[in-house]
Amino acid sequence: MILIRVSASNTAALGLHVEGRVLAVPGVVPNAPPGVVERAPNLGWHGVRPADHWPDRDTAPEPENEANLGALAEYWSAEQAAETFVHVSAESGIGAALVIDGRLFRGARGFAGELGHIPVHPDGPDCPCGSRGCLEQYAGDAAVLREAGLADHRTGDPVALLAERAAAGHAPTLHALDRAGRALGLALASAVELVDPDALVLGGAYAELADWLLPSVRAELAARVTVRPWDPQALRPSALGRRGPLLGAALTTVRRIMADPMLLPAG
Numbered sequence: 485m486i487l488i489r490v491s492a493s494n495t496a497a498l499g500l501h502v503e504g505r506v507l508a509v510p511g512v513v514p515n516a517p518p519g520v521v522e523r524a525p526n527l528g529w530h531g532v533r534p535a536d537h538w539p540d541r542d543t544a545p546e547p548e549n550e551a552n553l554g555a556l557a558e559y560w561s562a563e564q565a566a567e568t569f570v571h572v573s574a575e576s577g578i579g580a581a582l583v584i585d586g587r588l589f590r591g592a593r594g595f596a597g598e599l600g601h602i603p604v605h606p607d608g609p610d611c612p613c614g615s616r617g618c619l620e621q622y623a624g625d626a627a628v629l630r631e632a633g634l635a636d637h638r639t640g641d642p643v644a645l646l647a648e649r650a651a652a653g654h655a656p657t658l659h660a661l662d663r664a665g666r667a668l669g670l671a672l673a674s675a676v677e678l679v680d681p682d683a684l685v686l687g688g689a690y691a692e693l694a695d696w697l698l699p700s701v702r703a704e705l706a707a708r709v710t711v712r713p714w715d716p717q718a719l720r721p722s723a724l725g726r727r728g729p730l731l732g733a734a735l736t737t738v739r740r741i742m743a744d745p746m747l748l749p750a751g
């Protein structure tokens with residue numbers, strides 16, 4: 485499959501027909517009512533229905549949590565995908581998704597996977613979610629940049645900047661990534677105890693920072709997982725990186741049509 489960046493204005497010129505639109509959102513998309521983003525704090529969205537802001541209701545995009553799309557892309561495109569795994573990524577906040585026996589686990593209401601708000605330090609800093617000491621306060625993009633002394637660099641490509649500084653041996657950045665990795669390992673150890681997954685996949689920005697995150701995440705897992713001997717290789721970065729949610733959105737439409745080709749217009 486080839487991903488081509490297209491815009492509404494050039495699809496016709498390319499001879500392409502848009503058959504579906506999926507909007508990857510860094511927020512909670514409940515099972516019901518359909519088409520509503522309940523909250524996306526980093527976008528300032530609460531109870532937003534994207535279709536209400538789309539010029540044509542018939543072609544409005546269907547919102548889906550970007551972490552779910554990243555996990556589905558991993559499952560659908562990896563050469564040897566695990567059947568049960570936890571996929572955790574960081575773009576705007578931290579998103580996680582569970583694939584259990586080859587199916588995305590959404591939870592009773594669609595809220596599963598809010599790993600970013602699992603407390604990793606009970607007396608840690610306040611979190612905008614109302615709790616405190618959440619994983620996001622240690623391993624979220626804003627927290628890592630702040631700890632690395634790069635809080636003024638949130639525009640541009642902060643992930644590339646972190647990777648560049650870490651590769652150059654910038655001590656505050658290395659410290660920030662080690663701290664993030666330890667917090668991430670702590671939260672993922674709980675996920676392992678609860679779910680018993682075949683694999684843990686670091687996606688999105690975490691995949692691009694894996695060289696500096698993996699050692700501390702692995703150390704925490706080795707120290708804390710008790711349910712069975714922990715295989716360090718069960719933790720791995722995604723090959724898709726930040727393209728995961730985009731690929732997942734595209735594959736959602738492709739797979740829907742492959743399952744029911746009658747969805748395609750005649751002609």
Ligand SMILES: [Zn+2]
Nearest residue numbers: 601611613618
């Ligand atoms: Zn929180």
